[in-house]
Amino acid sequence: MALSETDVTYLQQLAVRRSGNVLTHKHTYLMESWLTPVVEELGLPNIEALVAELKRTPGRYDDHVAAAMTINETSFFRDVQPFEALRRTVIPALIQERSRTKQLVIWSGACSSGQESYTTAITLREYFPQLVSWNVRIVATDICDEMLERTRAGLYSQQEVSRGLPSALLAKYFTREGLKWRAHAELRKWIDCRKLNLAGRWGIMPRFDIVFMRNVLIYFDQAVKESVLQRTASNLAPDGYLFLGGGESMVNLNAPFRRETIDRTVCFRPELQLGSQGRPVSLSQSNW
Numbered sequence: 001m002a003l004s005e006t007d008v009t010y011l012q013q014l015a016v017r018r019s020g021n022v023l024t025h026k027h028t029y030l031m032e033s034w035l036t037p038v039v040e041e042l043g044l045p046n047i048e049a050l051v052a053e054l055k056r057t058p059g060r061y062d063d064h065v066a067a068a069m070t071i072n073e074t075s076f077f078r079d080v081q082p083f084e085a086l087r088r089t090v091i092p093a094l095i096q097e098r099s100r101t102k103q104l105v106i107w108s109g110a111c112s113s114g115q116e117s118y119t120t121a122i123t124l125r126e127y128f129p130q131l132v133s134w135n136v137r138i139v140a141t142d143i144c145d146e147m148l149e150r151t152r153a154g155l156y157s158q159q160e161v162s163r164g165l166p167s168a169l170l171a172k173y174f175t176r177e178g179l180k181w182r183a184h185a186e187l188r189k190w191i192d193c194r195k196l197n198l199a200g201r202w203g204i205m206p207r208f209d210i211v212f213m214r215n216v217l218i219y220f221d222q223a224v225k226e227s228v229l230q231r232t233a234s235n236l237a238p239d240g241y242l243f244l245g246g247g248e249s250m251v252n253l254n255a256p257f258r259r260e261t262i263d264r265t266v267c268f269r270p271e272l273q274l275g276s277q278g279r280p281v282s283l284s285q286s287n288w
């Protein structure tokens with residue numbers, strides 16, 4: 001049975017309020033597949049009953065439902081070029097810059113089921129063996145508990161590993177478990193999974209050297225996009241790097257970044273603010 005216009009509007013409003021995701025009518029057909037697992041989990045007969053339950057118990061299941069209504073599409077080595085840029089330019093530069101602290105902190109914002117985080121870990125392991133003795137942290141965040149569980153587990157189906165992961169890297173960094181493939185502990189130990197709603201309040205975060213904020217801003221309205229980018233800038237090292245998704249840009253967005261082409265990809269570097277002495281100052285910490 002098709003959802004009523006009233007229920008669709010209610011769910012759209014809940015999504016924008018709780019996750020910043022702007023769902024349009026082109027997403028309506030997805031609502032059923034998104035919400036059927038929630039309906040089953042709560043032992044309800046159908047989505048209409050779920051909407052009635054949401055109205056009856058305001059706030060109780062809102063975050064859970066909002067997290068379910070997100071698009072989790074991802075793959076290993078998605079878009080390829082950012083990982084080439086890491087290999088050729090970004091990591092060599094950071095290895096030089098951080099040679100004293102031997103610390104590297106990378107953020108996979110909106111990590112989905114973790115393929116981006118593992119691609120990063122594989123790139124580091126494969127091409128920079130010296131990082132084994134460094135303190136490397138790949139902070140993987142998402143709004144969805146199920147996606148974080150999947151990232152933590154590092155367990156992928158044959159279909160998932162066949163999307164983007166070269167077979168030599170699969171054989172080297174994954175072990176077969178039944179019909180699935182588990183990432184080796186040497187990759188998993190670098191990946192630190194945390195729940196974070198990008199559209200909500202952020203806690204105190206580490207200072208990142210590299211941020212992947214890919215294929216998530218597209219779901220937000222302009223104000224949320226700008227807020228996410230401004231807060232990202234506050235948490236990015238002055239010589240850090242931000243990568244957006246292949247089809248994403250900062251055109252018409254008020255965000256303190258400058259565009260830079262590295263190898264064959266576009267990345268964004270923090271715009272330095274000049275203090276009264278004309279010296280660069282770090283951007284201030286935002287109010288989270």
Ligand SMILES: C[S@@+](CC[C@H](N)C(=O)[O-])C[C@H]1O[C@@H](n2cnc3c(N)ncnc32)[C@H](O)[C@@H]1O
Pocket residue numbers: 019020021070071072073074075078109110111112113116141142143144147196197198199200213214215216219245
């Ligand atoms: C299309 S996937 C992108 C995954 C990965 N970054 C990539 O490019 O392959 C979008 C991810 O954003 C997450 N997401 C959506 N809204 C979010 C929010 N407000 N805060 C944090 N994560 C969010 C979804 O749960 C989903 O896992």
